[in-house]
Amino acid sequence: MEDCIAKIRQARALLAAAMARCDVPQIEAMLRTADTELHWALWNLGEPVSLHPELERSRTG
Amino acid sequence: MEATFWNRHTETMPRAKLDALHLHRLQALCHYVYERSAFYRKKFDDARLKPGDIRTLEDFKRKLPITDKSEFIDQQLANPPYGPTLAMPDELIVHHCETSGTTGKPLAIPYTMYDTVRYGESWIYGMWALGIRPTDTFYFAFGWGNFAGFWSTYWAARRIGCRVISGGGLDTKGHINAIMRMKPTVLISTPTFALRMAAVATEMGVDVSKSSIKFTYHAGEPGPTALPAMREQIERAWGAKAGELLGIAEVDAFAPGCPVGDGVHVNEMNNFTWSMDPATGKEVAEGVIGENIITSYANSAQPLLNYRSHDLVRRRMSCACGRTWAKLEGAVLGRTDFMVTVRGTNVYQTAVENLIGEMEEVSNSYELILTREEENDAMTVKFEPVRTVNPDRWGELARQMSDKIHKALHVRLKCEPVPPDTLPRYELKTKRIIDQRPKEFRRALDR
Numbered sequence: 001m002e003d004c005i006a007k008i009r010q011a012r013a014l015l016a017a018a019m020a021r022c023d024v025p026q027i028e029a030m031l032r033t034a035d036t037e038l039h040w041a042l043w044n045l046g047e048p049v050s051l052h053p054e055l056e057r058s059r060t061g
Numbered sequence: 062m063e064a065t066f067w068n069r070h071t072e073t074m075p076r077a078k079l080d081a082l083h084l085h086r087l088q089a090l091c092h093y094v095y096e097r098s099a100f101y102r103k104k105f106d107d108a109r110l111k112p113g114d115i116r117t118l119e120d121f122k123r124k125l126p127i128t129d130k131s132e133f134i135d136q137q138l139a140n141p142p143y144g145p146t147l148a149m150p151d152e153l154i155v156h157h158c159e160t161s162g163t164t165g166k167p168l169a170i171p172y173t174m175y176d177t178v179r180y181g182e183s184w185i186y187g188m189w190a191l192g193i194r195p196t197d198t199f200y201f202a203f204g205w206g207n208f209a210g211f212w213s214t215y216w217a218a219r220r221i222g223c224r225v226i227s228g229g230g231l232d233t234k235g236h237i238n239a240i241m242r243m244k245p246t247v248l249i250s251t252p253t254f255a256l257r258m259a260a261v262a263t264e265m266g267v268d269v270s271k272s273s274i275k276f277t278y279h280a281g282e283p284g285p286t287a288l289p290a291m292r293e294q295i296e297r298a299w300g301a302k303a304g305e306l307l308g309i310a311e312v313d314a315f316a317p318g319c320p321v322g323d324g325v326h327v328n329e330m331n332n333f334t335w336s337m338d339p340a341t342g343k344e345v346a347e348g349v350i351g352e353n354i355i356t357s358y359a360n361s362a363q364p365l366l367n368y369r370s371h372d373l374v375r376r377r378m379s380c381a382c383g384r385t386w387a388k389l390e391g392a393v394l395g396r397t398d399f400m401v402t403v404r405g406t407n408v409y410q411t412a413v414e415n416l417i418g419e420m421e422e423v424s425n426s427y428e429l430i431l432t433r434e435e436e437n438d439a440m441t442v443k444f445e446p447v448r449t450v451n452p453d454r455w456g457e458l459a460r461q462m463s464d465k466i467h468k469a470l471h472v473r474l475k476c477e478p479v480p481p482d483t484l485p486r487y488e489l490k491t492k493r494i495i496d497q498r499p500k501e502f503r504r505a506l507d508r
Contacts, residue, residue, distance in 0.1 A: 001070060036175055040182075044330050046071055046082050051089045052361050054153055054175055 067189040099145035129369045142169045149362045158209040171362040179359040181216025183328045187318025191304040195222035200245035202228045209310040233261045244273035252284035256436035259298035270300035280306045282402035287392040290501035313359040326386040331359040371397040406472040426484040431496045441475040448481045
């Protein structure tokens with residue numbers, strides 16, 4: 001499971017980079033949904049992740 | 062052997078690891094609500110408590126004030142729709158539900174998009190354990206409205222990847238016809254409505270035990286887990302396996318069933334729960350009946366910490382199914398405030414009493430007679446007109462009372478006048494509820 005968790009964390013980092021460079025609302029919404037799902041996966045694997053990723057995104061714009 | 066776990070990794074997580082995870086999440090939740098909710102900041106301040114003071118699970122249970130639904134309703138009434146109970150920016154609220162308002166005013170429930178994901182997920186653990194799979198088709202036998210239970214089941218069905226058929230807007234015969242035509246495999250309804258549909262189908266000459274339905278899944282009132290007689294009736298009528306979820310609209314679908322069938326497991330990825338003696342406020346030991354106190358991680362828009370459910374439960378920390386998540390044997394065994402479900406609507410003694418008290422020509426003495434009629438719990442209100450009211454007007458008073466209850470509680474109860482001063486008076490504990498239902502249709506503590 002450790003390898004799976006590491007891959008999910010890498011995927012979130014890639015998504016964050018893509019979101020930072022994206023100015024298309026449709027694609028931005030898709031990336032946001034994808035990141036929520038990956039955060040949810042980590043949460044349901046018992047990983048110590050933040051409570052509310054949507055607030056982090058809203059802070060970063 | 063086919064997996065019965067939606068997520069074996071966490072459903073069988075050792076208790077010590079689960080508790081460490083809870084502590085980490087509860088500490089983060091305390092910081093979150095202190096920073097973002099005026100309601101909780103005041104709670105903490107009134108208790109002279111800072112989020113950093115919560116260092117153990119015992120700290121959380123003992124130091125953090127208990128919360129109750131009435132507090133949230135009061136705050137919302139003063140500043141609608143959500144008032145200081147809201148912890149998320151308004152622009153992140155994407156869905157709104159409400160409680161039925163049967164205890165008084167309805168509670169408004171805001172959700173973020175992520176909250177709807179979390180809430181829907183809770184249902185799935187029990188559905189998966191029962192045998193429901195992505196190839197199944199759900200039939201929803203109800204109107205939608207603002208009721209969280211129905212919406213969250215829909216969120217669950219989408220997450221599993223099942224086909225969804227809505228029965229919204231159809232009458233009972235319409236539901237039967239739709240089921241026979243569309244051939245769904247999962248029926249979602251209240252348990253009593255499942256039995257009502259089967260009875261109507263028989264009148265139509267349709268045998269639903271031979272229909273496509275393989276599973277029935279229920280919530281909203283005592284069902285197959287709390288009432289074994291109910292399970293036997295539903296499973297025989299539909300020729301299907303019946304499952305039950307225990308949820309609370311404003312909290313989460315927090316206890317999604319167990320394949321053993323004699324209880325429900327708390328979804329410990331979404332909720333932290335413990336049992337409290339309602340008289341002393343202290344925690345009771347495993348196996349001892351107490352009130353279920355819930356903290357939800359699922360509702361970030363309107364967080365609920367150390368929230369009173371008023372459900373009396375018996376908690377076990379192990380189960381033959383292999384899940385380590387806390388198990389509530391028999392689901393809800395009783396209520397701290399007496400409640401009965403009449404045709405899908407929760408009716409509280411105190412709510413009826415308050416309405417009777419508002420009628421000037423009626424005495425304070427009354428009785429609520431509980432019976433079982435056509436697969437439903439039924440309630441008759443016996444009341445006394447005051448002596449100055451002419452008996453010719455008693456019938457009119459009964460109609461007024463029935464209308465008043467219907468308007469406030471959304472359920473029509475039979476109201477029956479009896480001559481003044483004929484109902485029993487009590488010096489000490491008043492007995493208002495006369496339960497004439499067969500024992501198998503009462504919750505364990507009401508038998």
